[in-house]
Every structure is written in structure tokens, then in C-alpha cells.
Amino acid sequence: TKSPNFDFNNDFPSDFTWGVATSSFQIEGAHDVDGKGPSIWDTFCKDKANIKDGSDGTVACDHYHRYREDVGIMASLGVDAYRFSMAWARVQPDGKGAWNEAGFGFYDRLLDELLDRGIRPHATLYHWDLPQGLQDDGGWMNRDTAHRFADYAHEVARRFGNRIEAIATHNEPWCTANLGYGNAQFAPGVVDLKQSIQVSHHLLLSHGLAMRAMREVGGAAQLGIVLNQWTADPATGSEADRAMAEFEYARSVQWFMDPIFKGHYPELALRGHGANAPQVRDGDFDIIKQKIDFLGSNYYFRSWCSAATPPVPPPARHGVTDMGWEIFPEGLPELLIKLKAEYPDLPPVYITENGMANPDVVENGRVHDPARIAYVRSHLAALKEAMDAGVDVRGYFLWSLLDNFEWNSGYAKRFGIVHVDYATQQRTLKDSALWYREFIAARNRANRIKT
Numbered sequence: 001t002k003s004p005n006f007d008f009n010n011d012f013p014s015d016f017t018w019g020v021a022t023s024s025f026q027i028e029g030a031h032d033v034d035g036k037g038p039s040i041w042d043t044f045c046k047d048k049a050n051i052k053d054g055s056d057g058t059v060a061c062d063h064y065h066r067y068r069e070d071v072g073i074m075a076s077l078g079v080d081a082y083r084f085s086m087a088w089a090r091v092q093p094d095g096k097g098a099w100n101e102a103g104f105g106f107y108d109r110l111l112d113e114l115l116d117r118g119i120r121p122h123a124t125l126y127h128w129d130l131p132q133g134l135q136d137d138g139g140w141m142n143r144d145t146a147h148r149f150a151d152y153a154h155e156v157a158r159r160f161g162n163r164i165e166a167i168a169t170h171n172e173p174w175c176t177a178n179l180g181y182g183n184a185q186f187a188p189g190v191v192d193l194k195q196s197i198q199v200s201h202h203l204l205l206s207h208g209l210a211m212r213a214m215r216e217v218g219g220a221a222q223l224g225i226v227l228n229q230w231t232a233d234p235a236t237g238s239e240a241d242r243a244m245a246e247f248e249y250a251r252s253v254q255w256f257m258d259p260i261f262k263g264h265y266p267e268l269a270l271r272g273h274g275a276n277a278p279q280v281r282d283g284d285f286d287i288i289k290q291k292i293d294f295l296g297s298n299y300y301f302r303s304w305c306s307a308a309t310p311p312v313p314p315p316a317r318h319g320v321t322d323m324g325w326e327i328f329p330e331g332l333p334e335l336l337i338k339l340k341a342e343y344p345d346l347p348p349v350y351i352t353e354n355g356m357a358n359p360d361v362v363e364n365g366r367v368h369d370p371a372r373i374a375y376v377r378s379h380l381a382a383l384k385e386a387m388d389a390g391v392d393v394r395g396y397f398l399w400s401l402l403d404n405f406e407w408n409s410g411y412a413k414r415f416g417i418v419h420v421d422y423a424t425q426q427r428t429l430k431d432s433a434l435w436y437r438e439f440i441a442a443r444n445r446a447n448r449i450k451t
């Protein structure tokens with residue numbers, strides 16, 4: 001395919017990491033192949049009412065069988081790195097007890113393929129697909145799950161720790177807790193505020209235990225965590241809106257950052273949670289507060305806080321995505337600069353996800369998605385501002401390589417820079433993929449001229 005004619009200027013550092021991201025349940029399919037156990041998302045999808053289009057992840061992008069082709073696509077785009085997650089139930093079908101060699105075999109082949117192609121692997125241990133066996137014992141409400149997670153982390157680090165550039169414990173624990181246990185948008189589908197807050201504590205504990213277990217192994221991988229983060233803006237200058245925004249920032253961003261960097265929960269959020277505050281045991285914060293080598297930050301939009309009924313809608317000056325999310329690139333530098341000020345020990349940051357859903361169609365072998373290109377460009381320009389202001393950002397992972405299973409939205413929402421025709425599993429590079437390729441290549445050209 002001939003690239004559309006884009007004008008751009010890639011002025012990021014020459015060693016900046018350019019990547020794409022996916023997650024296991026959203027792309028792999030092969031839900032019961034080679035000894036894989038069921039995960040809570042396999043279970044959740046069985047109730048068709050849980051997923052907007054009634055779909056599930058049994059086949060998804062069939063990446064389990066097509067990973068070679070998909071890595072080939074990444075190589076053709078010239079990306080430096082690939083962020084993916086491992087399905088815990090693939091490598092340990094029950095979440096406890098025996099390891100499944102065939103499951104590890106898949107990730108072993110994937111890593112080989114990536115390394116052969118010069119693509120650096122960034123792995124996430126948990127992107128929401130808990131083994132159902134552990135859910136049967138209470139899932140993340142059961143404190144013991146944190147210990148099971150550490151065993152799993154230890155085993156992955158032992159086997160693969162020298163071939164993976166970076167390992168993140170969790171992807172967006174806020175979502176696991178709030179959407180899984182707070183409002184039932186996600187598996188396991190519980191609606192219980194108090195539980196969701198206790199779950200968030202167990203997730204942080206599991207992060208700390210996993211960090212310890214992986215440090216014990218040693219190995220070359222950088223270790224960290226991926227959080228979904230946003231700024232929270234009051235809709236108006238009213239006291240109620242301002243208080244709402246402050247609480248929102250405390251209960252989402254600081255709730256996960258403060259324990260890791262300061263060893264306690266944010267006072268404002270704790271007070272707001274009142275009787276729902278989590279049970280914390282002596283020594284928990286010592287486990288949670290450990291040096292991490294990197295922070296992964298997923299940024300999609302800001303949180304808009306209006307206490308009025310009906311709420312004052314966000315201005316959405318740059319429009320909204322197909323998810324209905326306000327496009328707000330300005331929030332990215334605002335967030336990063338705020339984090340740097342609040343957490344003096346902030347390690348290097350990777351933007352581990354950013355991207356947009358866009359309903360696009362293949363026409364004569366082409367997919368025109370100018371809105372996605374504009375979204376990425378505006379967020380990269382915003383990211384550069386944060387870096388110019390002194391935030392140490394080392395890489396950017398576009399969400400997502402492929403159109404995929406968008407959780408409770410099913411396949412109706414398309415986040416890929418590569419289009420997937422689910423009937424044939426045919427992949428087609430969208431214009432955004434061609435743009436990204438050119439953008440990365442421009443960096444490479446600039447590097448060649450420099451040296």
C-alpha cells in the first residue's frame with residue numbers, strides 16, 4: 001500500500017520507545033485450547049446481557065493462532081516495542097497449583113518471534129482475566145488471591161524475566177475494582193461499593209507481593225505497574241463541583257499512587273469512603289510501597305465533574321470518540337506535570353495506552369480514519385509539552401494494534417490501527433497505521449542524519 005501523504009515532524013528523543021498495545025482476552029481467542037482454564041471474562045460473557053452485542057472472547061482476533069502474522073505487521077510498522085498481557089489461566093488453568101507447559105509455550109513462541117524481529121516485549125501480568133478457579137474462592141475479595149498472584153508473577157519472571165524488557169503487575173487496577181466490583185460493567189459483575197474498595201486494597205497488596213517475588217528472581221526486566229489516570233476538572237467554579245473534582249482525583253489517581261509512593265491512602269478519599277474504607281493489616285503498606293522501575297500511565301480522557309442535576313456536560317471542543325469520551329489532549333501534560341510535582345520519586349513514565357474508538361470500514365482495501373490520526377497527533381504534541389516541561393517519559397504505546405474485543409462493548413467499538421474483519425480474520429492497515437509507520441520512520445531518518 002502506498003502511504004497517504006502526511007506532514008509531520010517527529011522531534012521526540014532518538015531513543016524514545018514507539019509501541020503498540022493489546023491484551024490477552026481482547027485478542028487471543030483460543031479460550032479452551034492447549035489446556036487453558038476458563039477466566040472470569042469467559043464466564044461473564046456467557047450471560048449475553050453483560051456484553052452489548054452479545055459477543056464473547058472465544059475467537060476474538062484468533063491471535064493465538066495468528067501471532068506470527070501479527071508480529072509481522074508490527075515489524076512492517078517498524079515499532080520498537082509491543083505491550084501485551086499474559087492470560088493467567090493459560091499458564092495456570094486454576095490460578096493455583098500446576099503450571100500448564102503448553103500455555104507457557106505460546107508466550108515462549110511469541111517472545112521468540114518478537115525478539116527475532118527486533119521488537120522489545122513489554123508484558124502485563126494481569127489485564128483483567130482472572131482464572132475462574134480463583135473467583136470460585138472469592139476472587140479479589142479473597143486476600144489469598146494476592147499471594148496466588150505473587151506465585152504466578154514469580155514463575156513468569158523466572159521463565160521469561162531475561163527476555164522481557166518490562167513487566168507490569170496490573171493493568172488499571174481501578175477498573176478491576178470499580179467496574180468489576182462497583183458497577184458490574186466488567187467481570188465478575190458485582191455491585192458493591194464496599195467490596196470494590198476492599199478489592200482495590202487486595203490488588204495493591206498483590207502488586208507489592210508480586211514485585212517482591214519478581215525482585216527475588218532477579219532478571220533484567222524493569223518492573224512496574226500500569227494505572228489508568230486522568231485529571232479531574234470541575235464543570236463550574238461552584239464549591240460542589242470543586243469538591244467533587246478533588247474527591248474524584250483522590251479516589252482514582254491518588255488512591256493507587258499514594259500507597260505505592262507514600263505508603264498510605266489519601267486522607268481525603270479515606271474520609272469520603274467512611275465506613276467503606278478498606279481493612280488494612282499491619283505491614284501491608286510496607287509490602288505495597290516499593291520502588292518501581294517505571295510507571296505505566298494509560299490516558300484517554302479527563303474526568304469532568306459536575307454535581308448538578310442534570311450534570312453540566314463537558315465542552316468537548318475537540319469532539320468525542322465513538323465511546324462517547326471527550327477528546328482532551330490538554331489533560332495529558334496537565335496530569336504528568338501534576339504527578340511529577342506530587343511524587344518526587346516518580347520513576348520514568350511510559351504512556352502504556354492512548355488511542356480512540358472510531359467506526360471505520362474497509363473501502364477498496366483502504367480504511368480512512370483521519371479522526372484517529374488527529375487524536376494521536378494531538379496527544380503526542382501534548383505529550384511533548386510534558387517532556388519539555390521536564391517529565392521523564394520514555395515511550396508511547398498506541399492502543400491498539402488491532403480492532404479487538406472491547407469488553408462490555410463487544411466488537412462494536414474499534415480501537416485498532418489495523419482493521420480486523422472478524423468473519424475472515426483478515427487484517428487491513430488503516431491510514432492511522434500507515435501514518436504511525438511514517439512517523440516512526442521519520443525518527444529513524446532523523447537519527448541516521450545525526451549519527
Ligand code: GBH
Binds near residue numbers: 023172300399415
Ligand atoms: C483501557 O481502559 C483498557 O486497558 C483496554 O483494555 C481498553 O480496551 C481500552 O482502555 C479502551 O477502552 O465512567 O465508570 O463508566 C480504559 C479505561 C474505561 C476507564 C472506561 C474509565 C469509564 C468507566 N477506562 N472507564 S465509568
